[in-house]
Amino acid sequence: MATTDRHAAPAAALALAHALAAAERGLSVLPLSRTKLPALRSPHHDDPLPTPCRGECGSFGHGVYDASSDPRRVRALFAAAPRATAYGVACGVPPHHLVGVDLDTKPGTDSSAALRELALRHLFTIPATVVVITPSDGRHVWLSGPPDVAVPNSVGRLAPGIDIRGAGGYLVGPGSLTAHGVYSAAPGTGHLRPAPCPPALLRLLLPPPAHPYHAAPDPDGQRGAGLVQFVLASHEGQRNTRLFWAACRAHENGLAETLTAPLVAAALQTGLTEQEARTTIASAARLTATRGRG
Incomplete structure (x- = not known):
């Protein structure tokens, strides 16, 4: 030395x-x-x-x-x-092309809950990977990105309290001492390699295309029927996830008022209780409204 x-x-x-x-x-x-x-x-x-x-x-x-x-x-x-x-630790460079999901602990926000709702809405799960605990009890989730994609840095764009560290950014490494305290690896994660970023999450992190594609509306009298069928096709273990996703799509397309009752009925047929169904739909409404204000 x-x-x-x-x-x-x-x-x-x-x-x-x-x-x-x-x-x-x-x-x-x-x-x-x-x-x-x-x-x-x-x-x-x-x-x-x-x-x-x-x-x-x-x-x-x-x-x-x-x-x-x-x-x-x-x-x-x-x-x-x-x-x-x-x-x-530099992000966006070989060999891991690191992408950092920074779950902050700002007053009035629950970034962990926001990430869970995004995962439900877009049908992805965060794999076992490196997680760093910040002095303020926040979390940095380390993921690896594809080598040919530059994930941009962003603050609160994904959801309130969620910042992204991508190309040109860096994450404070575990073992670091700062003015606010020590950064440490969450138990059981320090030995892991950064896991691949789920494709659905990666799509959310990238800028929208210059000319977004707009799907044609459902035929008259059939608007939203596909969402109801999507819920009816649920199996045990995916009922809440499918209902949440369908409810988000209904709110985004202005169909919430007409589809709430059919979605609840479909959820009841899959085995959910009415309270569970309405709670999931209300959660989708909150997340959709939050993203609309952004």
């Missing part, structure tokens, strides 16, 4: 150790300060005009573009930032 490492403050030495362990797993890392910002000042800070440089100049201090999985470069980065007590 380099001399600079031996004489680093304990928190900085620990951050370097965690960063090197992450680099061994193929993750690209960079040193962060206690404020969670890149610890190295830009070499172009004093330039009279903005310099569009992403590290081409060869110097450190280009934020996430400094990130590397090369142990020698990682040590050099931390040697240049001896007060770094945290490290960031």
